[in-house]
Amino acid sequence: MTIDQDRAEAAAPQGGRAEGRVSGGRQAWLVTGFLTLLLVINYADKIVTNIAGPDIIEDLGLSKSQFGVVQSSFFWLYAVGGIVGGWLMARIRPTRLLFAVVVIWAVTLLPLAWPVGFGTLVVCRVLLGLAEGPTTALTMHIAHTWFPPEKRALPSSVLIAGTSVGPVIGAPTLTWIVTAYDWHTAFAVLAAVGFVVAVLWLLVGREGPESPVGIHAASSVELPERAPLRKVFATGTMIGLTTLILCAYAAVAVKVTWLKLYLQDGLGYTSQVAGNLVALPYLGSAVALVGVGFVSAALTRRGVSSRLARGVLGASLVLGSGLAMLAFAPLGTGTPHMALLILSACLNSAGLGIVFAAISDVTPPGQRGMVLAIVSAVFSLGGVVTPLVLGGVVDAAATPAEGYTTSFVIVALTMVAGAVVALLTVDPERDARKLAALRPVPTD
Known part of the structure; x- marks a missing residue:
């Protein structure tokens, strides 16, 4: 019996809803809240080398280019992990798969609790990236089983907000741990937290009544259960959204991997002040994500097309973020610089939040997990390239400040x-009609 058959038999006869569970109800938000907590921990794991960067560089005697390799290494197998995770989602219950993924996170952090060399540090970051590759797709997929398509924009934004709350909590906390103890202690604490949340997930982790079987997109067009993936990714909407996410994630990668070093090394803030300032863009992003999620959901309820409520809105936010970054790049320390930096982070994160909901509008329900995993794999390329390029540019510049600019x-x-590409190509309603006209693809 396949996983999809197992879910279908467990569902109630009407609408594919499991008995005793209500879409979008209290239990739905409980599970979504815990999934958000997992992403909080996930992003604390990502930024720890950013927070501990100056100490790691000094302790191991690294150049900026070598540290760029450390930061990039997290993403080397991230795409592989995402694609393998998408394949496994059709064969293992996503809730169980997520538990295994969280345990592996913790295991890969443990060796760094003791003195290590450059090679061990890189290997551990590579393995952590491999394990975290499926995380975004898994959490989105599980959350979407608790909400009907027209209500997914808000929970999607809340989940992405977890990626901002993680650094809000983690940046000052990890800065304090590194300052009071050392960078090895920070990794030990994160490993312990990972094991604890894995056990808690066993207690609360459930899939909801919105089974992939028979559930369709937010548009009036009924998508096929399955379609050739090459056809799905050849639609203008998927080309535009994937391009948008890849480019937007380049900015996320900078924030995750280099922000503290930029503030400390490039602008001259002290380690403690830089660690505290790192939290501000993430805090603003969390608020913006939830706010824009409400706006997108309200537009959808009022009959605004998915193209405008998700595609155009998301692309416009990323466009505004890029313009704000162009404005703060040449500025020195001061309120205008930090205000524009925070604004850029807020707009970019908010755009990413609703874009993930737009992807579901053109994704055959039986392939949602795999499509989300492939998109996650693609955007990880921004994380591979950006830290390497930034490290090389900073090393080659006359001063660190010039390199960062x-x-x-x-x-x-x-x-x-x-x-711009997304604004010109994204149209979920048009592409849903194209996919609906395809011949059905048999299930495995």
Whole structure:
């Protein structure tokens, strides 16, 4: 018996809803809240080398280019993990798969609780990236089983907000741990937290009544249960959204991997002040994500097309983020610089939040997990390239400040280009009709 058959038999006769469970109800938000907590931990794991960066560089005697390799290494197998995770989602219950993934996170963090060399640090970051590759797709997929398509924009935004709340909590906390103890202690704490949340997930982790079987997109067009993936990814909407996410994630990668070093090394803030300032863009992003999620959901309820409520809105936010980055890149320390930096982070994160909901509008329900996993794999390329480029540019520049300015201009122009592509190509209703006209693809 396949996983999809198992879910279908467990569902109630009407609408594919499991008995005793209500879409979008209290239990739905309980599970979504815990999934958000998992992403909080997930992103604390990502930024720990950013927070501990100056100490790691000094302790191991690394150049900026070598540290760029450390930061990039997290993403080397991230795409592989995402695709393998998407394949496994059709064969293992996503809730069980997520438990296994969280345990592996914790295991890969443990060796760094003791003195290590450059090679061990890189290997551990590579393995952590491999394990975290499926995380975004898994959490989105599980959350979407609790909400009907027209209500997914808000929970999608709440989940992505977890990626901002993680650094809000983690940046000052990890800065304090590194300052009071050392960077090895920070990794030990994160490993312990990972094991604890894995056990808690066993207690609360459930899939909801919105089974992939028979559930369709938010448009009036009924999507086929399955379709050739090459046809799905050849639609203008998927081309535009994937391009947008890839370009927007370049800015996320900078924030995750280099922000503290930029503030400390490039602008001259002290380690403690830089660690505290790192939290501000993430805090603003969390608020913006939830706010824009409400706006997108309200537009959908009022009959606004998915193209406008999700595609155009998301691309416009990323476009605004790129323009704000162009504005703050040449500025020195001060309120205008931080205000524009925070604004850029807020707009970019909010755009990403609703874009993930738009993907579901053109995704055959039986292939949602795999499509989300492939998209996650693609955007991870921004995480591979950006830290390496930034490290090389900073090393080659006359001063660190000049190097960071050049790097931010490059990233900003990339975001603007991605947003323009999305504005020209994204139209979920049009592409849903194209997919609906295809011959059904038999299930495995």
